[in-house]
Amino acid sequence: MSETLALTRIPLHEYAGLLGAGEIEELRALAKPLRGRSIQMINSTAVGGGVAEILMRLVPLAEELDLRIKWEVMSGGEDFFEVTKSFHNALHGAPYHATKKDFEIFLAYNERNRATLPLDAEFVVIHDPQPAALIDARKPGSNHWVWRCHIDLSHPHRGVWDFLETFVSRYDGAMFSSPEFSKQLPIPQYLFYPAIDPLSEKNCELEPEFIAQILARYQVDPRRPILTQISRFDRMKDPIGVIRAYRIVKRYFDCQLVLAGGSASDDPEGAIVLKEVLREANNDPDIRVIELPAWAPLEVNALQRASTIVIQKSLREGFGLTVSEALWKKKPVVASAVGGIPIQIIHKHTGMLAHSVEGTAYQIRFLLSHPEIAAKLGEHGHEHVKENFLITQKLKRYLTLFLILARGS
Amino acid sequence: MFGKGESFRMNTAETPFEFVTVSYLTRIGNQSAGTLAELLTGLENCSDASIFHHTYQTLGSHHFLTEGFSNDFAQWVLADTSRNDLAEQLAALDIRDYVSIAALRSDLCRVVGEFCSAFQTFARQTALERFYFCESVEVTAPLGRSARTLDEFRDGITYLSHASFYFHFISSRLRLQLQTNDFSHWLSDGLGLPTLADSVNHIDIYTNTLDSSRAKLVRLIDRERRKV
Numbered sequence: 114m115s116e117t118l119a120l121t122r123i124p125l126h127e128y129a130g131l132l133g134a135g136e137i138e139e140l141r142a143l144a145k146p147l148r149g150r151s152i153q154m155i156n157s158t159a160v161g162g163g164v165a166e167i168l169m170r171l172v173p174l175a176e177e178l179d180l181r182i183k184w185e186v187m188s189g190g191e192d193f194f195e196v197t198k199s200f201h202n203a204l205h206g207a208p209y210h211a212t213k214k215d216f217e218i219f220l221a222y223n224e225r226n227r228a229t230l231p232l233d234a235e236f237v238v239i240h241d242p243q244p245a246a247l248i249d250a251r252k253p254g255s256n257h258w259v260w261r262c263h264i265d266l267s268h269p270h271r272g273v274w275d276f277l278e279t280f281v282s283r284y285d286g287a288m289f290s291s292p293e294f295s296k297q298l299p300i301p302q303y304l305f306y307p308a309i310d311p312l313s314e315k316n317c318e319l320e321p322e323f324i325a326q327i328l329a330r331y332q333v334d335p336r337r338p339i340l341t342q343i344s345r346f347d348r349m350k351d352p353i354g355v356i357r358a359y360r361i362v363k364r365y366f367d368c369q370l371v372l373a374g375g376s377a378s379d380d381p382e383g384a385i386v387l388k389e390v391l392r393e394a395n396n397d398p399d400i401r402v403i404e405l406p407a408w409a410p411l412e413v414n415a416l417q418r419a420s421t422i423v424i425q426k427s428l429r430e431g432f433g434l435t436v437s438e439a440l441w442k443k444k445p446v447v448a449s450a451v452g453g454i455p456i457q458i459i460h461k462h463t464g465m466l467a468h469s470v471e472g473t474a475y476q477i478r479f480l481l482s483h484p485e486i487a488a489k490l491g492e493h494g495h496e497h498v499k500e501n502f503l504i505t506q507k508l509k510r511y512l513t514l515f516l517i518l519a520r521g522s
Numbered sequence: 523m524f525g526k527g528e529s530f531r532m533n534t535a536e537t538p539f540e541f542v543t544v545s546y547l548t549r550i551g552n553q554s555a556g557t558l559a560e561l562l563t564g565l566e567n568c569s570d571a572s573i574f575h576h577t578y579q580t581l582g583s584h585h586f587l588t589e590g591f592s593n594d595f596a597q598w599v600l601a602d603t604s605r606n607d608l609a610e611q612l613a614a615l616d617i618r619d620y621v622s623i624a625a626l627r628s629d630l631c632r633v634v635g636e637f638c639s640a641f642q643t644f645a646r647q648t649a650l651e652r653f654y655f656c657e658s659v660e661v662t663a664p665l666g667r668s669a670r671t672l673d674e675f676r677d678g679i680t681y682l683s684h685a686s687f688y689f690h691f692i693s694s695r696l697r698l699q700l701q702t703n704d705f706s707h708w709l710s711d712g713l714g715l716p717t718l719a720d721s722v723n724h725i726d727i728y729t730n731t732l733d734s735s736r737a738k739l740v741r742l743i744d745r746e747r748r749k750v
Contacts, residue, residue: 135683139543142663292654295550304548304656450651460601462587468650496586496731500684513545516661 119160120184122173123312128505131311136505143512144178151234152182152515157197157243159186163307163434164240164263167507170310174508185230187244193222197243203270204242204277205429211272223247236515245280257518260284261305265431265452266294285518290432291453303514306456307432308507309441309498315410316441319418327415331371331403338368338481341420343413343438345374346386349429351449354470356393356400358426361474363399366481373403373416418442422480422487426473427451437502440464440494445487447476457502463494535712538668539704541678543686544660544693546579551655558603559645561595562634564655570623571657577617577626578696579658582688585732592728593617595630595653602649608637616728617692621699662689672713676743679705684732691735692727705739718746 129137154172156164168184175182189197196215203209223246232250237258239247251258260281266274266289274296281287282298288305289295295302309316328335340359344350352372359370372390375383387404394400405412417423423439423446430452437457439446446464448454458464465476480487500506551572555561565573576594584591591597592613600609611633620626638645665686669675679687690704698707702723710719725738 133683135681135686138665138681139545139663139683139685142543142665143545143661145663289550292550292554292656293652295654297552302550303659304550455651459584459587459591459597462584462591462597466601493586497584500583500586509545510547513547513659513661516545517547517659520661 119169120173121170121310121313123170123310125174125177125505127312132499132503132505140178140505140509140512143509143516144175144180146519147512147515148179149181150236150515150519152180152236152238153232153234154182154184154238154240155187155230155232155244155247156184156240157187157189157194167308167504168240170313170504171508171511174504175511178508178512181234183234187222187226187230187247189222189226189243192218193243200242200273200277201264203273205265206268206270209270209273211270211276216276220246223249236518238511239284242277245277248280248283251283257515258284259286259288259514259518261288262294263290263307263431264294265291265429266296267452285521286514288514291456293452305510305514306453306502306507307434307437308502308504309434309437310504311441313410315414316438317414319411319415323411324415324419327412328419331373331401331416333369333371333401333419335419338366338421339371339419340368340422340424340477341371341373341416342424342426343373343416343435344425344427346383346390347374348386349427350374351426351428352386352390353393354428354473355424355426356390357470358424358473358477359400361471362477362481365478368421368481369399369401370397371401371403371416371420373401373405373413375405375407375409413438414442417444420444422447422477424473424477425449425454426467426470427454430454433457434502436464437498440491441498441502443488443491443495445480445490446494447473447480449473457497458494459497462490463497464490533713534670535708537708537712538670539675539678539708539712541665541667541669541682541686542662542689543665543683544662544689545685546575546658546660548575549657549659551657553655555653555655556648557646558599558605558608558634558649559638561598561653562631562638562645564653565595565627565631565634568655569657570627571659572655573623573627573630574696575656575658577615577630578693581617581727582685582692582732585684585688585727588729588731588734595634598649598651598653602651602653603644603647605637605644608634611637618695618701618727621695621701623696672715672743672747675709675713676740676747679736679739679743682736687732687736691732691739715746718742 125137158165172184196218227250235256240261286301288303342355417439423444425436425448427449432453448458450466458466460466467473467476553564555564580594596609596612599605669678694704706719706723710716721742725735
């Protein structure tokens with residue numbers, strides 16, 4: 114329940130300095146017809162992961178607007194989360210042999226949660242596949258149910274999606290992070306973006322001394338160009354491709370590469386990828402492979418702010434919020450045109466898109482040669498994030514959705 | 523109401539200007555295009571809300587891009603098909619010239635259609651990324667703020683959110699079905715200031731951001747106030 118979840122309370126007025134008082138007044142105007150009306154957000158984890166991170170900031174803001182909002186976390190055993198992790202990977206397109214028992218476990222836990230969760234709010238928002246079958250608790254015509262899908266459904270495992278679709282198609286609407294992820298469904302589908310909080314530790318302004326201290330800690334030279342990719346050690350983030358692009362750039366520019374991501378100690382696959390990365394780096398003194406602690410927002414913030422260019426050379430991507438984080442810090446970004454990245458990077462306006470190692474290297478060289486263009490991309494990128502990918506915009510999107518659902522009824 | 527050319531600079535308008543804000547949710551459509559020929563088919567068949575989304579609404583949500591960004595169709599043609607010539611023609615379609623979506627759609631189809639007929643090979647070439655047709659679903663909300671005088675109007679303008687400014691200054695052109703905007707319409711009809719209204723209507727929304735448009739509007743109002 115929301116009372117027991119760790120909520121991060123930052124009053125709305127604190128955002129006015131960054132966004133303007135008019136933007137906050139607008140939120141209040143949109144929320145006015147929804148005052149006192151009940152909302153339930155339901156997901157499967159209270160901590161860790163992007164959804165929980167967004168909800169712990171979004172829920173208090175909605176409460177401040179006098180919405181009766183509650184965040185509930187469904188419960189499940191190890192067997193349930195093993196199945197849903199397999200579902201998650203399969204929906205991302207990984208090979209998977211689904212068994213009858215897997216589906217039974219999924220349904221059993223959803224049924225158990227239907228018995229314990231109230232599910233009686235006027236607007237019920239279900240996040241991701243894990244709680245999707247809670248829709249069975251809905252009484253005909255009683256309240257509004259929407260499904261928010263945070264994952265890339267562009268190439269899902271047929272069997273898992275067909276199973277899930279029987280539930281999703283009974284919602285009043287579904288929200289996806291990119292049009293590419295949407296499906297043929299009998300319900301309205303909306304575009305909903307993840308969001309960053311400009312006042313969080315990961316995105317707030319930092320003192321130059323602190324940034325210098327972080328660079329010194331990781332032995333990065335602040336006087337030479339710094340190319341950075343922040344992401345976990347995962348093949349889908351193509352860290353090897355980043356090193357290859359860096360090597361092409363290095364022929365022309367005396368630059369450094371920082372590859373920083375969460376520790377791979379408790380992730381067997383991550384540990385293998387990390388070894389591959391270190392092998393590819395081949396003790397190059399200008400490549401820094403940094404294993405960050407699991408929660409290191411200030412270090413990430415400092416590394417992004419110190420970067421000359423931020424790279425996100427993913428092969429597959431849900432949304433890639435690290436792109437918005439870098440843009441918010443007015444950094445020029447070179448990124449792959451996959452998943453939600455092209456929504457954030459409007460080619461040649463808010464950053465540069467690339468489709469290969471060579472293309473990535475070319476765009477980096479171009480920006481290193483034209484710092485004035487790089488600076489302009491960073492400025493535009495910052496404005497783009499301000500308009501579209503901040504937590505306040507996400508709140509506005511939810512208010513709009515609830516108003517549209519209420520209008521429909 | 524005041525007669526044309528009448529000077530009622532600091533007078534009170536009979537009908538106040540009511541400040542409103544707007545919010546859009548993007549609804550994902552069922553159509554997408556992977557070639558210019560498919561873009562043409564999409565343009566012919568998509569909803570009016572989709573044409574609005576990719577032209578009027580995108581101008582508001584990308585207002586900070588003042589160098590070469592005009593609409594989503596032009597941007598896709600440029601970035602994903604590399605047909606700079608067609609992109610340029612699409613970008614040149616100025617929403618201020620239209621008072622209906624039907625007329626804008628007709629010109630979009632004409633420009634893309636002529637290109638596809640002239641360059642049939644290019645029309646069938648696969649783009650780097652697909653274009654997804656989306657729609658804007660609109661919600662409006664009164665801000666509880668109104669103006670009867672030029673001073674009150676100026677105060678209201680300086681306080682508006684981007685969305686609210688966009689609603690009154692850009693999307694209002696379609697609602698009014700006149701080649702003007704809410705601000706100019708009220709300055710002329712409500713306050714009897716047609717010259718000021720005309721100057722405001724000439725602020726270029728393609729080469730200005732919403733912030734710089736607002737700053738120009740405030741400067742024009744201040745110049746008018748100094749005449750009193």
